[in-house]
Amino acid sequence: MAYIAFIAILFGAAGIAGGIEAENTAGTIAAAAIHIGGIIAMYAAARKEQKEGDADMQEEYGLQVIAEGSFTDEGYSIRTVTIRLNGAAMNGYIMSGKWNIGDVYETSAEYKEYIRKKELARKEWEKKILGMLGIEEEAGCSITRALSEIFTVVQVRQDKPDAQGDEPC
Numbered sequence: 001m002a003y004i005a006f007i008a009i010l011f012g013a014a015g016i017a018g019g020i021e022a023e024n025t026a027g028t029i030a031a032a033a034i035h036i037g038g039i040i041a042m043y044a045a046a047r048k049e050q051k052e053g054d055a056d057m058q059e060e061y062g063l064q065v066i067a068e069g070s071f072t073d074e075g076y077s078i079r080t081v082t083i084r085l086n087g088a089a090m091n092g093y094i095m096s097g098k099w100n101i102g103d104v105y106e107t108s109a110e111y112k113e114y115i116r117k118k119e120l121a122r123k124e125w126e127k128k129i130l131g132m133l134g135i136e137e138e139a140g141c142s143i144t145r146a147l148s149e150i151f152t153v154v155q156v157r158q159d160k161p162d163a164q165g166d167e168p169c
Contacts, residue, residue: 078156
């Protein structure tokens with residue numbers, strides 16, 4: 001809702017400017033109404049978020065599988081999954097990122113502790129995402145942000161030879 005309200009504010013402001021320039025009173029009034037409506041909607045969305053707290057922090061991690069595929073190449077099985085995260089999972093990703101630099105801390109020990117905590121938080125985040133996809137072993141897995149809340153998960157495993165010692169097909 002906040003995005004739509006923001007767009008209404010922008011279009012309303014552009015309409016007001018265009019209406020004034022064209023000396024179109026009715027158009028200017030209509031654009032002003034859209035602009036004011038957008039401002040009211042943004043205010044309402046902000047108040048709702050304040051009252052309920054951050055909704056992303058309250059909901060559970062969730063994801064949507066967009067595409068999935070796998071193939072075998074020279075003794076390795078490669079599985080790729082493209083996923084879309086919900087707000088809580090995306091917030092977990094953002095909050096586990098390293099955003100500070102060493103200059104922010106008084107000692108290098110404080111900075112190293114910050115890095116350690118963020119790396120641990122990212123590992124926990126990755127475990128949750130992989131668990132939701134049914135991937136139990138973390139070795140050979142990579143989760144990469146592709147675009148906004150879209151991520152690509154790649155799992156590479158070495159195929160095991162069958163009981164007779166032959167390599168898999």
